[in-house]
Amino acid sequence: MTQLDIVDVGHTYTHGVDEERWALKPLELTFEAGKTYALVGPSGCGKTTLLNILSGLVRPSQGQVLFDGADVTALPTRARNIAQVFQFPVIYQSMTVYENLAFPLQCRRWDKARIDAKVHQVAEALDLDDRLRQPARRLTADDKQLISLGRGLVRDDVAAVLMDEPLTVIDPQLKHSLRRKIREITEQFRPTVIYVTHDQYEAMSVAQEVLVMKDGRAMQQGTPEQLFEAPSSTYVGYFVGSPAMNFLTVDREARGTVTLGGRPLAVAWDIPENVGEAQVGIRPEYVEIVTEPGPNTFPATLRGVRDHGPQRVLEIEVAGQLIRAKVPREDGVPASEEFLVQLPRAKTLPYADGRLILQS
Numbered sequence: 001m002t003q004l005d006i007v008d009v010g011h012t013y014t015h016g017v018d019e020e021r022w023a024l025k026p027l028e029l030t031f032e033a034g035k036t037y038a039l040v041g042p043s044g045c046g047k048t049t050l051l052n053i054l055s056g057l058v059r060p061s062q063g064q065v066l067f068d069g070a071d072v073t074a075l076p077t078r079a080r081n082i083a084q085v086f087q088f089p090v091i092y093q094s095m096t097v098y099e100n101l102a103f104p105l106q107c108r109r110w111d112k113a114r115i116d117a118k119v120h121q122v123a124e125a126l127d128l129d130d131r132l133r134q135p136a137r138r139l140t141a142d143d144k145q146l147i148s149l150g151r152g153l154v155r156d157d158v159a160a161v162l163m164d165e166p167l168t169v170i171d172p173q174l175k176h177s178l179r180r181k182i183r184e185i186t187e188q189f190r191p192t193v194i195y196v197t198h199d200q201y202e203a204m205s206v207a208q209e210v211l212v213m214k215d216g217r218a219m220q221q222g223t224p225e226q227l228f229e230a231p232s233s234t235y236v237g238y239f240v241g242s243p244a245m246n247f248l249t250v251d252r253e254a255r256g257t258v259t260l261g262g263r264p265l266a267v268a269w270d271i272p273e274n275v276g277e278a279q280v281g282i283r284p285e286y287v288e289i290v291t292e293p294g295p296n297t298f299p300a301t302l303r304g305v306r307d308h309g310p311q312r313v314l315e316i317e318v319a320g321q322l323i324r325a326k327v328p329r330e331d332g333v334p335a336s337e338e339f340l341v342q343l344p345r346a347k348t349l350p351y352a353d354g355r356l357i358l359q360s
């Protein structure tokens with residue numbers, strides 16, 4: 001496993017356009033050895049461009065790519081010792097599962113006994129050990145994707161495993177178990193993994209660190225918990241979490257205090273006076289339905305109810321603005337359309353001009 005560094009790397013597919021229009025604006029990133037990272041963002045945000053720069057398929061317009069400190073920017077893909085898992089499983093159809101897993105090791109001239117031990121170790125982790133003698137073409141798409149991943153894992157010296165939307169062709173009911181399996185085996189084998197997806201739920205469930213991208217820029221990198229608890233921008237707050245984070249426009253009063261619909265609102269930390277348009281963000285999971293008035297309680301009106309798996313999402317109007325509360329389904333629906341909500345102070349974060357105000 002290898003650390004990958006992106007040093008001032010930027011890319012444009014069209015020469016001569018100004019940097020604002022580059023597919024990837026110059027950025028610095030470190031992918032630590034042995035960790036799984038997800039690159040997530042909407043279509044066209046630059047995820048594949050970044051992945052292709054790491055694999056060597058695209059030579060960046062500027063900057064350097066370092067593998068354990070060595071400059072690989074000019075090296076082609078085959079010289080980078082990476083494993084790739086694509087949207088569609090790429091396996092040797094005419095070979096058995098065993099032969100597919102053994103092939104990269106035969107190319108490296110490992111001896112038979114060592115190959116055999118390694119193939120069995122990886123096949124067991126992938127739950128494919130009972131199908132080693134089967135032709136690989138007979139396997140289902142999710143098992144074929146596991147073989148693609150396994151072919152990277154058998155190589156102890158692989159620098160990184162790059163995965164590009166690997167669940168695209170997987171049946172929805174199998175996606176959940178394949179996500180879990182990928183997480184388990186990357187934790188066991190600890191390769192450096194860069195996993196591209198446009199699905200924030202997939203990113204949060206597979207990766208230890210998630211990089212949220214927008215318009216060729218890295219918006220925030222952090223653990224799933226950091227992105228959930230403290231999105232650095234309203235964009236990340238909307239993009240990560242389901243339903244999205246609530247953002248409410250508030251009024252600033254003297255000495256950094258704020259009001260919502262004319263009532264005082266205590267926020268996690270103070271808002272300096274010199275910031276732009278102020279909002280507060282609160283996750284639907286933290287909005288509470290209460291019966292007694294108290295700190296940070298506001299009159300609310302129920303506007304809609306949606307079921308969300310074992311949870312229920314209440315659409316609520318507070319101070320003329322629509323927010324969502326996510327509550328356990330067994331809690332039922334408030335008896336009256338008019339009730340009180342509480343926005344717990346510690347979970348109510350201040351934003352100005354779309355950016356989280358940093359705690360001073």
Ligand SMILES: Nc1ncnc2c1ncn2[C@@H]1O[C@H](COP(=O)(O)OP(=O)(O)OP(=O)(O)O)[C@@H](O)[C@H]1O
Pocket residue numbers: 013023041042043044045046047048049050198
């Ligand atoms: N070969 C290319 N030639 C010209 N422009 C390209 C090329 N590949 C990508 N782009 C452009 O670069 C930008 C980033 O594209 P990229 O494919 O990296 O985004 P993405 O986040 O991976 O999107 P998707 O999820 O749709 O694949 C987009 O505006 C896209 O149109």
